[in-house]
Amino acid sequence: MNLFKNLFKQDIFKQLSWYTFAQIVVQGSAFLSAIIVTRYLGPINLGLYSFVQNYVGTLLTVGGGMDFYFTWKIAKSDNHFRDVQQFIGYKFSIYLLLTIFGLFSAWIILPRDIAFMISIMLVPACINSLSVFSLYLTATDRARFMSMIQIVSSVSLLLIKIVLVLLKSPLYSFVVVAAVDSAIGGVLILIILIRMSEWKHFLKSFEIPSFFKSISFLYSIRLSIIAIIFWQLLLRVDQLILATFSNAYTLGIYSAAVKIAEVPNFLAGVLSAALISRMAYISTQKDEESKKKLHKIMTSYFLVGSLIALGIIVFAPLAIHILYGERFAESVVVLRAYALSIPFMFMNYFFLGMYGARDRQHHQIGIFGFAVFINIFLVYVLTPRFGLTGTALATSIAYMVAAFGFYFNLENKK
Numbered sequence: 445m446n447l448f449k450n451l452f453k454q455d456i457f458k459q460l461s462w463y464t465f466a467q468i469v470v471q472g473s474a475f476l477s478a479i480i481v482t483r484y485l486g487p488i489n490l491g492l493y494s495f496v497q498n499y500v501g502t503l504l505t506v507g508g509g510m511d512f513y514f515t516w517k518i519a520k521s522d523n524h525f526r527d528v529q530q531f532i533g534y535k536f537s538i539y540l541l542l543t544i545f546g547l548f549s550a551w552i553i554l555p556r557d558i559a560f561m562i563s564i565m566l567v568p569a570c571i572n573s574l575s576v577f578s579l580y581l582t583a584t585d586r587a588r589f590m591s592m593i594q595i596v597s598s599v600s601l602l603l604i605k606i607v608l609v610l611l612k613s614p615l616y617s618f619v620v621v622a623a624v625d626s627a628i629g630g631v632l633i634l635i636i637l638i639r640m641s642e643w644k645h646f647l648k649s650f651e652i653p654s655f656f657k658s659i660s661f662l663y664s665i666r667l668s669i670i671a672i673i674f675w676q677l678l679l680r681v682d683q684l685i686l687a688t689f690s691n692a693y694t695l696g697i698y699s700a701a702v703k704i705a706e707v708p709n710f711l712a713g714v715l716s717a718a719l720i721s722r723m724a725y726i727s728t729q730k731d732e733e734s735k736k737k738l739h740k741i742m743t744s745y746f747l748v749g750s751l752i753a754l755g756i757i758v759f760a761p762l763a764i765h766i767l768y769g770e771r772f773a774e775s776v777v778v779l780r781a782y783a784l785s786i787p788f789m790f791m792n793y794f795f796l797g798m799y800g801a802r803d804r805q806h807h808q809i810g811i812f813g814f815a816v817f818i819n820i821f822l823v824y825v826l827t828p829r830f831g832l833t834g835t836a837l838a839t840s841i842a843y844m845v846a847a848f849g850f851y852f853n854l855e856n857k858k
Contacts, residue, residue, distance in 0.1 A: 466591030471707060473598040477605045478703045479767045481618055484609045486771060487696030493615060494699040495687050496561045497622065498680045499554075503546045504569060505676035506662070506669055510535055511575065513668040533651055535573035537658040543569045561619045571627035574634050593636075597628045667805035674812035675796060678846065681816055682839045685823045686832075698832050700768055701778035705756060705786065742794055749790030756783040774832070781836035788843035795850035807853055815846035 482490055514531045543566045550559040550566075578590060601621060608617050653661070662669060683702070687695055756763070760779045764772055799808050819842035826834030 466594045469595045470598040473602040475707050477602045478707075480609055481605055482700055482703065482768055482772075485615065485618070485696075487700070488692045489615050489696070490699055491692035491695035491697075492558065492561075493618065494683060494695060495692075496558060496565060496619060498683050498687075499550070499562055500546070500565045500569075501680060502677065502684065503542060503566075504539070504572075505673045506538060506542060510538070510662075510665070510669065511672075513665045530653075532573050533653050534658055534661050535575075536570050537652050537655065538662060539570045539573055541655070541658075543567070561616060564616065564619045565623045565626070568623050568627045571631065574627070574631060578633060589636075593632050597625075597632060601625050601628070667809065671805045671808035671812060674809060674816055675792075677816045678792075678812055678819060678842060681819050682823055682835055685820055686827070686835055689827075694832065697772060697774050698778055698835060700764075700772045701775040701782055701832075701836065704763060704767065704779055705782040738798070742791070745790040745794045746787050749787035753783045753786040756780070756786070778832045778836050781833045781840065784837070785840035785843040788840070788847040791847035792843060792850070795847070795854075798854075799850065807850075811846055811849040811853065814849065815842045818842045818845050 481493075485493060510531070514527075514535075518527055518531075546566050546569075547563055550562040554562070578593070601624070604621055605618065608621065683695065683699065686698060757780050760783070761776050764776045764779060768775065796808070799805070819838055822838030822841055823835055826838045828834075830837065
């Protein structure tokens with residue numbers, strides 16, 4: 445117990461104030477909405493809803509790679525206005541191309557009702573380019589500003605979902621809300637920023653780069669893009685593969701467990717966001733003091749993740765019963781198996797930022813790519829033998845492989 449008391453007294457946890465408060469509200473709202481929506485939709489509709497979200501999320505993984513690149517560039521920038529404007533232009537142009545491709549592929553390959561829901565989520569994708577503003581606020585330590593935006597948007601969306609449940613709205617309504625969720629934060633930040641003197645002329649001077657210029661830009665940051673694509677695939681490839689040989693009910697049972705197990709990962713996101721400026725500096729230093737600080741941060745990530753995983757494993761039956769009800773009783777054993785991935789998920793968040801700061805994207809590509817391959821292989825091998833528990837174990841093993849791969853690679857480079 446003293447170990448964890450001392451752990452939370454470390455300096456890195458004292459820096460989280462506004463980020464922590466905002467993320468508690470944001471993730472708390474997301475968790476409540478997930479519970480409410482899951483109980484309302486039931487396993488079958490939840491399976492369809494999760495597939496749509498994973499399909500769109502996978503399609504837009506390029507955006508995640510761009511965001512990762514933008515965050516570190518903005519953190520080191522000497523002209524934030526110029527870089528933010530340029531990055532939004534690139535992201536808008538590329539998201540427009542991805543949206544067009546996604547719409548065509550969905551209507552050609554998938555059933556019409558699924559394609560329609562995917563279309564709803566893809567239409568506002570270009571507006572998501574405004575999320576670069578949030579990267580600017582994070583990288584420039586505007587914690588209070590960013591936190592208030594996140595709190596307002598998350599609570600508003602939670603209230604909307606509660607109203608939809610009370611009105612007994614169809615599945616399509618929740619897809620619309622999910623689409624709005626992807627864009628609302630950037631819009632709110634833009635409305636506030638353009639009132640400030642340094643941002644007043646943003647819209648007047650904003651230009652969308654040409655198709656060829658955008659492709660050239662993508663090529664120039666291809667390593668960052670590919671690394672994040674593999675990272676995003678690792679986060680959801682289990683559900684995508686499961687959808688190829690199961691039904692909506694099975695996918696819904698699995699998704700319910702995943703939603704609970706992934707909630708604690710918000711703390712890893714908080715740590716990454718709050719420490720981004722510090723990590724950018726420490727990760728590039730080679731003195732012994734910086735190495736000790738880096739090792740202390742890494743240890744903190746792992747211990748916090750382990751503590752959370754233990755709690756979920758012990759209280760999984762109670763959590764499923766209270767949150768979802770008897771319809772999702774089969775999710776208990778899946779949740780316990782998936783919880784084993786949490787410490788390694790925390791470690792991967794840490795290494796994602798650290799390797800990015802050191803511009804070692806080629807290592808990220810190799811390690812995340814191998815972990816994705818392991819995940820896919822094990823899902824096909826373990827699921828037929830152990831059911832959904834096998835799917836969850838396959839994912840936990842893949843996260844562990846990635847975390848140890850990063851750690852041993854780091855140690856060998858010292």
